[in-house]
Each structure stands twice: as C-alpha cells, then as structure tokens.
Amino acid sequence: MNQPVIEVKNLVKRFGHFTANDHLTFSVEKGEIFGFLGANGAGKTTAMRILCGLSSPTEGEAMVAGFNVKEQPEEVKRRIGYMSQKFSLFEDLTIWENMRFYSAIYGLSAKVFKERATRLLRDLTLYEERNRLVSTISLGWKQKLAFSVAILHEPSIVFLDEPTGGVDPITRRQFWEMIYEASSRGITVFVTTHYMDEAEYCHRVSIMVDGRIDALDTPGGLKKQFNAANMNDVFLALTR
Amino acid sequence: MNRFWAFVKKEFYHIFRDYRTMLILFAMPVAQVLIFGFVISMEVKDARIAILDKSKDEVTRDITGRLLSSGYFKAGGYLDSEKEIGDAFNFDRVKMVVVFEPDFSQHLNKDGHGAIQLIADAADANTARLLTTYCEGILAGYQQEINQSQLSAAKLLVPEVRMFYNESLDDVFMSIPGIMAMILLLVSAMMTSISITREKEFGSMEVLLISPLKPFQIIIGKVAPYVGLALINAISIILMGYFVFHMPVKGSVVLLLFECLLFTILALSLGIFISTIAKNQMVAMFISMFGLMLPTILLSGFIFPIENMPLPLQILSQIMPPKWFIVIVKKVMLKGVGLAYVWKETLIIIGYIVFFVTVSVKKFKIRLE
Known part of the structure; x- marks a missing residue:
C-alpha cells in the first residue's frame, strides 16, 4: 500500500465569508477504504466536489490519482468513478443501455464494454434481466448495479456519496462485500455515510466538524482515543 | 466523439x-x-353581399344574378349610395359590397372595359380574401362568355378589390x-x-x-x-x-x-x-x-x-x-x-x-x- 492516491494539503474553500473547508490535510492510500464522516453541513460534500474536479479550492492543494484537481481536473475525472445515493442510473433506460452509456462516456471500446458488462451482470445474476428498464428493479439492486457501473472503467478511486441510503441491511452487507472486493483489486474507495456500523468497515475514518477534520484514524484507534464502545459514540462525542 | x-x-x-x-x-x-x-379555412356558402348598382342596366343585372345564383353569395340588400356601405357592414351583417360604376354597360361596350369594385369587410381577413377571390372567379367566367359570343373587340371586366377596416390584410x-x-x-x-x-x-x-x-x-x-x-x-x-x-x-x-x-x-x-x-x-x-x-x-x-x-x-x-x-x-x-x-x-x-x-x-x- 503506502502509495497515496489522494493527497490533500491545507485545502480551504470559502463561499463569501463562509468557510466550508478549513485547512483540510489528509492522504488516502491505494486500495484503502476511507470513510469520510461528518454531520450534515459539515463540509463533506464541498470537499468531495473539489476532489472530483467539480469545484476548485480557494487555497491549498489537492492531488487525486496523481493530478492536481485545480490545474488538471479533466485528467482527474478520467481516473475516478462516482456514485451517489441521490442518483444512480437512468430509470427510463434498460440496465444494458445504462451500462453502455457510462462505458461510452468513459471511453471504453465496445469490445471491452461487452466483455466487462457481461461478466459483471453474470456475477450479479442480472444478466438475464439486462433488457429490463431500471425503473422496474428494486432500489437495492439499483445501488449495487450503480456501484458496478461506477467502477466499470476501472478507476483508481471511486467516490461514494452515501451509497447505501434507504437500502435494507442485507443489501447493505452485500454492497460492502462489493466494496471490499473492489478494494482488494486496488481501487481506492472514498465513502461518505451516516451509518456508523459502516464506518466500522472502513480501513480509516475521518470525522469532519464545522469544516475541519477533527479526528482521523482507524476505527479501532478512534474508539480507543475517545474511550468509546463503538463508532456511534465516537461520532456523538465529536459532533455534539 | x-x-x-x-x-x-x-x-x-x-x-x-x-x-x-x-x-x-x-x-x-x-x-x-x-x-x-x-x-380559418371555412367554406364560403351563402355569404351576405350588398349590391350598389349605379348603372342599373342589363349587364349589371345579369352579373348580379350570376353572383347571387352561384351559391356562394346571397343578397343582403341593395344600396343607393356609398354612404350606406359602412352601415351595411356594421348592421346588416354584409360581408362584401359589389359596386358597379355608373353607365357600366356603355363603358363596357364603347371603351371595352367596365369597372367593378369589390369591397370586403377585412376585419375577418381570411373570409374577405376568400369572398373577393370567389367573386373575381365568377366575373372572369362571365367575361369569357361575353367575349366568346360576340365578335367585336374584347371586353374586360375590371374588378378592383378594396378591404375595409384592415386594408393591408395584415393577419391573413x-x-x-x-x-x-x-x-x-x-x-x-x-x-x-x-x-x-x-x-x-x-x-x-x-x-x-x-x-x-x-x-x-x-x-x-x-x-x-x-x-x-x-x-x-x-x-x-x-x-x-x-x-x-x-x-x-x-x-x-x-x-x-x-x-x-x-x-x-x-x-x-x-x-x-x-x-x-x-x-x-x-x-x-x-x-x-x-x-x-x-x-x-x-x-x-x-x-x-x-x-x-x-x-x-x-x-x-x-x-x-x-x-x-x-x-x-x-x-x-x-x-x-x-x-x-x-x-x-x-x-x-x-x-x-x-x-x-x-x-x-x-x-x-x-x-x-
């Protein structure tokens, strides 16, 4: 491991007088599952948008997959995947059409797409359903499928913005198995979540409070540091 | 791409x-x-027209008969002077007024042309346009007939179309x-x-x-x-x-x-x-x-x-x-x-x-x- 794919130094983002991100400094290694926690409005989304090249920092530096997000956002975008709870796949397209669309905008050739999509759908036991409209499949399947689509182009990092919101516990567990599988293949997973049991699954967790990172360690380390029984208590101790 | x-x-x-x-x-x-x-494109049928015949001769009566028997028009009154045209449009629900010049048949026979004015109510511009076109068609047919039956020099009916209330037919x-x-x-x-x-x-x-x-x-x-x-x-x-x-x-x-x-x-x-x-x-x-x-x-x-x-x-x-x-x-x-x-x-x-x-x-x- 030990090879940082995300390196953030003194990252500041201000909107007028409001400071959304206040001197963030952290790094994430290759293949790591990095939990990015914080209360609503703590500045997680802003930081994530900067790392994805959607917005540029006011001060400081952020390198993602070896490129500066401010100077080479296009290079960054090519090397990352993104999935959010709010939107996963186009409802009025079939599973196959959705996959073909994403693989095309990430520049995969038709041959590579067909190979990977077929393998992936067989793994998910969804191959027979590939011509169904996404609107007809369940939320759990949608989210699992969306995650697979987000890593179809084999990015170095995948950003997951509350990927398991509203999903049942069994599907969440399956979802995390998929995350582990991706991580074992060397894909870095940068995930935000409000489920503290999921925070326990992460290799390392950062907790943001009012625009700053107040804690960053392994779940075990954090529990020791805050003398807490679980991540829930750690979170409450920090944000209350 | x-x-x-x-x-x-x-x-x-x-x-x-x-x-x-x-x-x-x-x-x-x-x-x-x-x-x-x-x-807009309604059929013209029994549209009320008024006649202002300043000549009242055989030919004008003949033409009037043609117009009224065509099925497109029906008589909405006979006027005596230009002053009555406005009222004809406003009160008698007349869509068009046909005006024959004085001494129409004399002009037609001597000079070879007779002037007919077609005045249409262009507040409804499309109807106005249709009516005058139909009327011109009937006049052209009549003109052809009289020229065929006589060997003398060609006679022309000269219709002049005028639009009331909306002269330039803007909304057609x-x-x-x-x-x-x-x-x-x-x-x-x-x-x-x-x-x-x-x-x-x-x-x-x-x-x-x-x-x-x-x-x-x-x-x-x-x-x-x-x-x-x-x-x-x-x-x-x-x-x-x-x-x-x-x-x-x-x-x-x-x-x-x-x-x-x-x-x-x-x-x-x-x-x-x-x-x-x-x-x-x-x-x-x-x-x-x-x-x-x-x-x-x-x-x-x-x-x-x-x-x-x-x-x-x-x-x-x-x-x-x-x-x-x-x-x-x-x-x-x-x-x-x-x-x-x-x-x-x-x-x-x-x-x-x-x-x-x-x-x-x-x-x-x-x-x-």
Whole structure:
C-alpha cells in the first residue's frame, strides 16, 4: 500500500465569508477504504466536489490519482468513478443501455464494454434481466448495479456519496462485500455515510466538524482515543 | 466523439420513451395547425353581399344574378349610395359590397372595359380574401362568355378589390408563421429547459459533470436531438400550411429552413438560459409558459395586430424574439424575398443567440464554483 492516491494539503474553500473547508490535510492510500464522516453541513460534500474536479479550492492543494484537481481536473475525472445515493442510473433506460452509456462516456471500446458488462451482470445474476428498464428493479439492486457501473472503467478511486441510503441491511452487507472486493483489486474507495456500523468497515475514518477534520484514524484507534464502545459514540462525542 | 454520440443516443431514449414528450413533440403541432386550419379555412356558402348598382342596366343585372345564383353569395340588400356601405357592414351583417360604376354597360361596350369594385369587410381577413377571390372567379367566367359570343373587340371586366377596416390584410396567413414560432419555442426552449433541469433535479447532472464529458458536450448533447425534432416540426408545419391553408412558399425554401434553424438555435439558447435559472422542472415549465409562450401568442403580432396595441406593449413586442422570426417567415413565404430583405431581422436573431449563450455560459460557470 503506502502509495497515496489522494493527497490533500491545507485545502480551504470559502463561499463569501463562509468557510466550508478549513485547512483540510489528509492522504488516502491505494486500495484503502476511507470513510469520510461528518454531520450534515459539515463540509463533506464541498470537499468531495473539489476532489472530483467539480469545484476548485480557494487555497491549498489537492492531488487525486496523481493530478492536481485545480490545474488538471479533466485528467482527474478520467481516473475516478462516482456514485451517489441521490442518483444512480437512468430509470427510463434498460440496465444494458445504462451500462453502455457510462462505458461510452468513459471511453471504453465496445469490445471491452461487452466483455466487462457481461461478466459483471453474470456475477450479479442480472444478466438475464439486462433488457429490463431500471425503473422496474428494486432500489437495492439499483445501488449495487450503480456501484458496478461506477467502477466499470476501472478507476483508481471511486467516490461514494452515501451509497447505501434507504437500502435494507442485507443489501447493505452485500454492497460492502462489493466494496471490499473492489478494494482488494486496488481501487481506492472514498465513502461518505451516516451509518456508523459502516464506518466500522472502513480501513480509516475521518470525522469532519464545522469544516475541519477533527479526528482521523482507524476505527479501532478512534474508539480507543475517545474511550468509546463503538463508532456511534465516537461520532456523538465529536459532533455534539 | 463517441462520448458525444452515446450522450445524444441517451437523450433520444429519454424522448422516445416518454409518451408525454412525444405528444408535445408530434401530436401538438399537428393539432395546432389543424385547429387553426379549420377555424380559418371555412367554406364560403351563402355569404351576405350588398349590391350598389349605379348603372342599373342589363349587364349589371345579369352579373348580379350570376353572383347571387352561384351559391356562394346571397343578397343582403341593395344600396343607393356609398354612404350606406359602412352601415351595411356594421348592421346588416354584409360581408362584401359589389359596386358597379355608373353607365357600366356603355363603358363596357364603347371603351371595352367596365369597372367593378369589390369591397370586403377585412376585419375577418381570411373570409374577405376568400369572398373577393370567389367573386373575381365568377366575373372572369362571365367575361369569357361575353367575349366568346360576340365578335367585336374584347371586353374586360375590371374588378378592383378594396378591404375595409384592415386594408393591408395584415393577419391573413399570420397564423402559420405564428404557430411555427410557437411550436419551435415550445419544442426547443421548453423541452430543453425541462430536460436539462430534470438532470439537475435527479442529481444525474452531477454524475455527468464528474465524468470526462465536458460541460459544453453535455449541453450540446442535450439540445442536439431537439434541433432535429424542431426542424421536422417546422417542415411539417410548412407542409400542412401549404395543403390546409394554401399558404404559398414564394421565397427560397432553403432560406426559410435556414431561418427556422436559426430561430431554433435561439429558442434552444433560451431553453439553456432558463435551465440555468430554474431549480426544477416545474419552474422551468412555468418560466417557459409565462415568459415565452404567452408573450409569443399575445405580443408578437401573431393574434393581435401590433399596430393596435398601446405604445408600451408595442415597445415590448419589439423586444420579443419570436416577433422577428414571424416577420422573416412572412416576408420569405408570402413576399418571396431573399436574404437581402431580411438580413436585419436575421442579425437581430443572431444577436439574441449570442446574448443568451453568453449569459448562460456565465451563469453555468458560477454554478460550478
């Protein structure tokens, strides 16, 4: 491991007088599952948008997959995947059409797409359903499928913005198995979540409070540091 | 380029799989043209006409008989002087007055021509036009007959058409250019603003922006299908106008389509602009409806003549982009003029495109910050 794919130094983002991100400094290694926690409005989304090249920092530096997000956002975008709870796949397209669309905008050739999509759908036991409209499949399947689509182009990092919101516990567990599988293949997973049991699954967790990172360690380390029984208590101790 | 085509393909899936979109795109233009078509192109039957015969001779009586027995017209009164014409229109519900000059048959026999004035009530401009045309047809038939049966020099009936209340027949054929402006605005501005705000609302815009697609590719990809669809609509409206309204296309079809394309691009830039200010699909739709559709219908001279509006509204109507398109379409279709006569209006439209695209790009960048 030990090879940082995300390196953030003194990252500041201000909107007028409001400071959304206040001197963030952290790094994430290759293949790591990095939990990015914080209360609503703590500045997680802003930081994530900067790392994805959607917005540029006011001060400081952020390198993602070896490129500066401010100077080479296009290079960054090519090397990352993104999935959010709010939107996963186009409802009025079939599973196959959705996959073909994403693989095309990430520049995969038709041959590579067909190979990977077929393998992936067989793994998910969804191959027979590939011509169904996404609107007809369940939320759990949608989210699992969306995650697979987000890593179809084999990015170095995948950003997951509350990927398991509203999903049942069994599907969440399956979802995390998929995350582990991706991580074992060397894909870095940068995930935000409000489920503290999921925070326990992460290799390392950062907790943001009012625009700053107040804690960053392994779940075990954090529990020791805050003398807490679980991540829930750690979170409450920090944000209350 | 592959990325871009994949995106356009996705847009077509969105369009073709939403039956409401399909209805607006394809059923509505046809319905609009047909509704306007049937309202306007009614058959002339038993229209009331008044006769002002200053000659009262054999020939004028003969012609009057012809007109009244044609089935198109029926007698709505006989007038004694020009002063009664206004009243005939206003109180006797007469649609047209036929005036024979004094000593009509003498003129016809001696000088070889007799003058007949056809005065129509052009408040209903389409009917007025139809009535005078029918009447001229009957006169031409009569003229042919008298010339065939006699060996003397040819005699000419000289009808002179005059329109009351609306001399220049301004709103004849006004509806087709108006409907065209309306449909192109609807398809291009409303549908694109809705489809772009839909991506924002569903959160898919974020996913697309994070992808290697560039923002301009996303926007062009979103509007590209509508350029094609709007042009199909424009062509079908012109065709329907030609067959239903008998509206001529006197000018160059290429120029006409070019202007349609230009106006479509203007409408698309308006749609993009709306999508930068609207938060969701509902707002986008309302802005399109009340900010674009209603003013187009009310202020661009489509239904109400601009000259009759109060001054502030006249000024406002000058600002309406569709007004200029309607002027162009009217000139090209009805007057058959070339680009040399519509370059000013064309430049105004191009100016609007530049303006809205610039503002949208600025707004879009601010949103990304």
